[in-house]
Amino acid sequence: MTAAVPERPAGGPRILVGQLWQESHSFNPQPTGLADFTVELGDRLVAANREAGSALGGLLRAGEAAGVAWLPVLAARARPGGPVEEPLFAGFLEAFLEAARRERPDAVCLELHGALLTTARDDPEGDLLAALRAALGPAVPIAAALDLHADLTPAMVAAADLLVAYKTNPHADMAETGARTMSLLLDRLAGRLAPVRALVKLPFLTRGNDETGRGPLHDLHALARRSGERRPALRDVSICNVNPFVDAPGAGQAVLVTADGDARTAEAVARDLAERLWAARDLFVERLPSVEETLARVRTERDRRPFVLGDQGDRVLAGAPGDSPALLRALLDCAPDLRAALPIVDPEAVARCTAAGEGATLGLEVGGRITPGFAPLAVEGRVERLGPGRFVNRGPYMAGVPVELGDTAVLAVGQVRVLLTSRAGLVQDPEAYESHGILLKDLDLLVAKSANHYKLSFAGLATPVTVDSPGLSRFAPRELPFAKARPLHPIDAVDPLPLAVSLFS
Structure with missing residues (x-):
């Protein structure tokens, strides 16, 4: 799949922009194909999404306010469903790579879901980000806005400079997340931010009671906000409550803390939040009426x-x-x-x-x-x-x-x-x-x-x-045939303590 990327006038930073948004359910027997996607190519991407209440819409508006020159590739989105057909994903990936090699952008900014699977890959978004990194080299910043239910993988964090997830469930801050991602990317380009990331993964699934306006996630996000207010070096705290129907190696909750050059602070905050998240693991259970x-x-x-x-x-x-x-x-x-x-x-x-x-x-x-x-x-x-x-x-x-x-x-x-x-x-x-x-x-x-x-x-x-x-x-994980993701609480007896913190810079 090839997207025409028009020439852009000189001026602001030239940013490669796109969207690939689909949330995959490992146990849905119907794969997601091209007919399930809405796809916009090139300039149509900007025109169709500039006013949208999505992360893509938010980052487009923030970028235009800052004078960004867009290099639009494609916006592809589909409703959640079965894993995406591998040849279709491979075509999307190649479109991004072709544009990156041809245009040599100053930066890349994407909207991804973070829990996309294909019929052949367990971490296709990690593969996409890694391929862009290989094509552009280490000096070109790469950023992506993610869903709160992303399955955040080490490969994704290693390949991107910035990954920023929604902070609300229900997702009321999609556009704000896109704008925040663009703002951090512009800071990175201007030398105002040297991102250091601390990632902690936790092997458990939520079973409801996971709205951010109440319950354990409300308290955890409030603590994350207070941590940022007290520590100026903290630039983002993303708590990703993985889509609970993803059966992939390492699937589970994630805490990703981004700091400006301060690895010690990033690690300390990530560890504290992850320990609290693990301690609350059995509070994420919803009691619903019949x-x-x-x-x-x-x-x-x-x-x-x-x-x-x-x-x-x-x-x-x-x-x-x-x-x-x-x-x-x-x-x-x-x-x-x-x-x-x-x-x-x-x-x-x-x-x-x-x-x-x-x-x-x-x-x-x-x-x-x-x-x-x-x-x-x-x-x-x-x-x-x-x-x-x-x-x-x-x-x-x-x-x-x-x-x-x-x-x-x-x-x-x-x-x-x-x-x-x-x-x-x-x-x-x-x-x-x-x-x-x-x-x-x-x-x-x-x-x-x-x-x-x-x-x-x-x-x-x-x-x-x-x-x-x-x-x-x-929300009944024992009723589903999880295999790749195990061991996984509450299906298995698992204890990840002491927690492992991975640092990326």
Whole structure:
């Protein structure tokens, strides 16, 4: 894959910029291919993302305010899902390398997720950063903004000068993280920052209770902020709570502290935070209500309608396939009187509805064709609407980011509107429904394929409740066939103390 990189006028630093964003679920049986990505090349990258509420949007705005001359390569993003097809990733990697060799930039600034896998690689982002470092040599600074759920590897830290992760979950600071990354990179270019990094990895997975606004992460991030206020040499503290569905060697929590030339301070702060994180390892457990008790609550708390239910077990935002019929079955069995809407990924059902046409009534099976252990659910419904499944997130989470659900059909099954989609997509935003003619004001409840982030976008519009539902994205690591990442708490008895701190400069 080759991206045309136009010549830039002299002036500010020439920075190679791009995005490769996908969060991989090792146990999703469907690989992520080119059809799942939105890709913008060259100048289109800047035009399409300048105002986006993403890390890429934030770093673009910060760079333009500082007079940066962009060398845009590509922006490729896909919803979380199965590992990326290796030939596709290899094409993305080669596009970045071709541009780096040709343009010889002053610096590189990327948005990466940090938990991307391919069908052949356990650390493709580490490979990308290492390849850029080999192509550009040691003098060209490389920086990347990351998701809080990155699987931060030593190879990534060794290859990049700066890695900066979000500080919030739900992720309310994506754009701010991009701007912070660009600011640190500009300091590095100007000689105002000599980054020294201290990295600690911890072999455990969180099992919920991992929002930064409450609980153990709230306290840990507050301590990290106070550490930075007391120590001027500290320039960033990133605590990465790895995507808990990544089965890769060394996967686990990470604390990365970046200081200006002060290795001792970086090491001391990283060690302290990591020890506290390890001590709290069994506090990261979420107690969620069942689907049935939540439906009973919706029926009784009329003044709090509509409710928005986070489908914990089948979260597309965690890489699950999105094909669960479990909530639809519960609605039809336990609460057929509730006016509801929910999404199900099922291209075969969409095709059946499309062939029947709008207004047709038909019997068909929906969902349960991808996730192991699920089975399709037989229903009868009326096709209310057919469409292309395109919309733009209203936000604030991922505000302005376009979403592609493929061909869609709205199927009315009793009081439930089933949004059938051909592709797994980000359905955690009101616009996912309202763009298909399903209005929140007409509903008692709707479903988001998310456990945390949907709360940002539905704030003030619906009452959020995340439910304990079945599927590949439940916080139940013993139910999944982890192999490469082990030993790993809570699956194994493991004790990493005393902690190992790795220093990079």
